[in-house]
């Protein structure tokens with residue numbers, strides 16, 4: 001399934017990009033007046049291979065949940081059980097992601113790819129467990145390559161299911177206590193950046209824990225220095241949710257359904273997806289830039305410009321959800337706004 005998905009991903013279509021750019025310039029506004037929104041609409045046209053691109057709605061958020069062996073190193077102030085407790089909260093509709101999803105009209109699906117407990121079946125929960133938490137990445141590989149493939153394929157199958165159910169925009173979400181440590185390790189490895197520059201405070205660690213966290217990321221990079229392929233790097237340093245989110249992004253791109261990326265966890269996962277299939281970036285929109293320092297590094301490597309910066313540092317898909325109305329507005333311009341010709345508005349003399 002992974003190989004077939006990667007084979008189906010195509011880079012942006014040059015003709016659709018050119019058509020979308022010239023359409024933007026014929027609309028009743030000064031050329032470029034919609035700034036970054038024009039780039040978003042053009043980008044989605046290239047990815048969809050048609051201009052104007054289809055409206056990116058309805059949107060579906062998938063929150064991939066998993067636990068992390070590296071939690072044992074003391075990198076997060078929160079107990080590991082918070083992962084499963086937050087899954088219950090998502091399913092009950094009580095998290096910030098639920099409030100934002102309701103605000104923008106997105107569906108919410110929670111996917112257990114590796115929570116360290118057996119979760120009771122519930123509506124809105126998909127169980128695609130690869131393990132009960134990863135191994136400690138500061139001591140060796142977090143998972144085997146076979147587990148990484150299983151998690152990637154779990155993400156692909158969630159993308160396929162949501163698209164088959166009608167989603168025309170996918171939004172990434174995550175839940176996993178200690179996953180900002182794995183994110184920092186992935187970003188350092190995939191971008192060749194020093195651990196100190198990409199390791200942040202996650203849920204809000206103090207100075208001494210932040211220093212420890214940087215040392216743990218360094219140890220993880222040393223312990224896994226043998227990982228040299230995209231898959232082995234993802235397996236060595238990632239969490240099950242990172243691998244599943246990477247698969248979810250690949251699955252959206254293969255189906256030409258745009259993917260709005262959330263924060264630093266999504267950014268780290270997107271680096272893995274991009275290493276497996278570089279064209280995948282043409283299908284992604286960076287919803288926001290989070291306060292985690294590694295996020296900007298990941299987005300720069302992917303060539304993606306974040307739509308908003310609200311200093312969010314939550315995850316769950318919250319930043320991706322908030323960007324969805326902006327992406328819809330950008331595309332709606334292409335569908336609804338009159339051209340100079342059609343509206344009888346005089347163009348600027350050239």
Ligand SMILES: Cc1cc2ncn([C@H]3O[C@H](COP(=O)(O)O)[C@@H](O)[C@H]3O)c2cc1C
Pocket residue numbers: 075076077078082086174175176177178179180181201202203204314315316
């Ligand atoms: C109550 C609560 C709700 C959350 N929702 C998302 N996260 C976020 O924080 C975690 C990563 O931060 P760290 O690496 O510092 O543990 C992830 O689970 C992420 O989704 C939460 C964290 C907590 C505590």
Ligand SMILES: O=C(O)c1cccnc1
Pocket residue numbers: 180201202203262263264265290291292295312313314315316
């Ligand atoms: O920026 C993020 O995406 C983030 C920050 C802290 C915890 N979880 C996610």
